[in-house]
Amino acid sequence: MSSHKLKIKWEEFEHHANALCHRIKETDEYKQGKYKGLLCVTRGGLVPTAILARELNIRLVDTMCIVSYDDDDNQTDLNIIKDTSIDNGGEGWLIVDDLVDTGNTFDIIRKKYPNAHYVSVYAKPKGRKKSDIFMIEIPQETWIVLPWE
Numbered sequence: 001m002s003s004h005k006l007k008i009k010w011e012e013f014e015h016h017a018n019a020l021c022h023r024i025k026e027t028d029e030y031k032q033g034k035y036k037g038l039l040c041v042t043r044g045g046l047v048p049t050a051i052l053a054r055e056l057n058i059r060l061v062d063t064m065c066i067v068s069y070d071d072d073d074n075q076t077d078l079n080i081i082k083d084t085s086i087d088n089g090g091e092g093w094l095i096v097d098d099l100v101d102t103g104n105t106f107d108i109i110r111k112k113y114p115n116a117h118y119v120s121v122y123a124k125p126k127g128r129k130k131s132d133i134f135m136i137e138i139p140q141e142t143w144i145v146l147p148w149e
Helices: 010-025 046-054 104-114
Strands: 004-007 037-042 061-071 075-084 093-100 118-125 133-137 142-145
Touching: 010 118, 010 133, 037 046, 037 075, 037 104, 046 061, 046 093, 046 118, 075 104, 093 104, 093 133, 104 118
Parallel strands: 004 142, 037 061, 037 093, 093 118, 118 133
Antiparallel strands: 061 075
């Protein structure tokens, strides 16, 4: 486990997620109406996906359930427990997670959906290049404790 914990409050998280929405709204893809759906990486992506769906006015939402941590917050081998079947390599979809740590989760999803755009509220240095858009960079050794945890 990481040596430093950063506790994020609800108000902070909502502010960060809304700022991510504004960043997405600045993209040409958004301005051209190319985003048709959100693919939520559960469980961490549930709350940011709800915020993005509201703020970006996107009603088509799907989930992909991936286990990457055990009950003691230790990283494990990735296990897809519920897949999705979005089409066209993910074109027009935003893949949403709360955090990109090493980027392994996005790597697995990107193999299936190479044409999607990948967004996260937080990114660590090892994974930041795996997220097309993110809001806040967090040091690699920091463990983020989100409000719903």
